[in-house]
């Protein structure tokens with residue numbers, strides 16, 4: 001009881017503190033109608049200020065390609081910039097891709113492998129990835145450029161993590177900026193059934209979410225901070241339909257009504273529209289997600305679950321109200337996530353084509 005009261009007080013204080021920043025659906029409409037994202041890359045993209053990241057995993061180094069392929073990071077950043085200029089949603093897809101790659105078989109580009117007669121059901125076809133995961137063609141374009149200049153040098157696993165880093169940089173208006181150690185090897189194993197085993201579904205409660213993050217060496221702070229990625233991109237109606245049908249869930253009734261208008265009652269694989277995740281600043285990687293969580297204007301049970309313990313609720317409040325805090329923490333957590341179960345020359349390879357093993 002005391003703890004419930006404590007969470008309530010925290011939330012109330014945060015809501016009062018940020019009341020002036022609240023935006024209604026009018027702003028959502030303006031944002032959705034083609035307002036350029038704050039971080040839209042230009043030809044004069046500034047050099048990011050370096051953050052101090054945690055020490056890299058064995059075998060990984062900062063500036064890994066500085067001798068073997070000096071323009072590698074620059075090429076990837078340019079390809080990502082171009083893709084985001086065309087469609088900011090692809091940037092969201094790339095950030096999600098980094099997560100989905102790392103949680104299944106480690107950060108080894110296993111999520112990129114296409115189906116083959118020898119392996120007809122790779123990760124890519126798992127329900128968390130198909131048909132929703134996007135950005136594969138951006139990775140292909142970057143890898144093609146790299147293979148042209150330095151064949152056989154840059155791993156697809158590194159391309160995935162650099163691409164997510166760069167997408168975060170642009171979509172945050174250059175605020176999320178970090179150096180990334182590299183030297184990951186690409187895996188040769190990719191199994192559809194491992195996606196459901198390791199990627200948490202949107203229906204998970206806090207205990208289940210924490211268990212799935214702990215299984216990958218991530219802690220409660222990482223869970224709260226990385227969930228903030230739901231400040232950009234889209235979701236298919238089927239991912240949250242349980243929360244907008246009757247009886248009403250703990251979602252804000254106004255948002256539930258809007259979503260009911262956007263999602264057909266008879267959802268199926270061919271009739272499953274998408275909606276934006278953050279109704280206030282849909283294309284901006286910012287801390288708006290935490291303000292949405294506090295107002296119960298989030299899509300998934302896993303988002304709402306962050307208010308179900310005092311510890312996570314107070315982290316939500318901190319990220320919502322302390323300027324610049326979430327951006328710094330997100331950068332560090334993305335680096336930490338990128339170090340999960342790294343492969344080496346013994347159990348990996350540098351793929352020539354990210355979609356097939358050599």
Ligand code: HEM
Nearest residue numbers: 092093096099132200201202226229233234235236239302
């Ligand atoms: C905490 C557990 C998480 C759950 C249960 C979860 C679940 C989901 C679901 C269901 C979607 C919508 C997919 C669709 O219907 O199209 C989604 C989208 C997204 N997720 Fe998560 N997610 C989690 C954590 C993360 C993390 C750690 C990241 C990255 C750091 C992330 C980044 C994203 C992004 C950027 C999108 C939008 C993708 C797009 O627009 O293409 N999520 N997530």
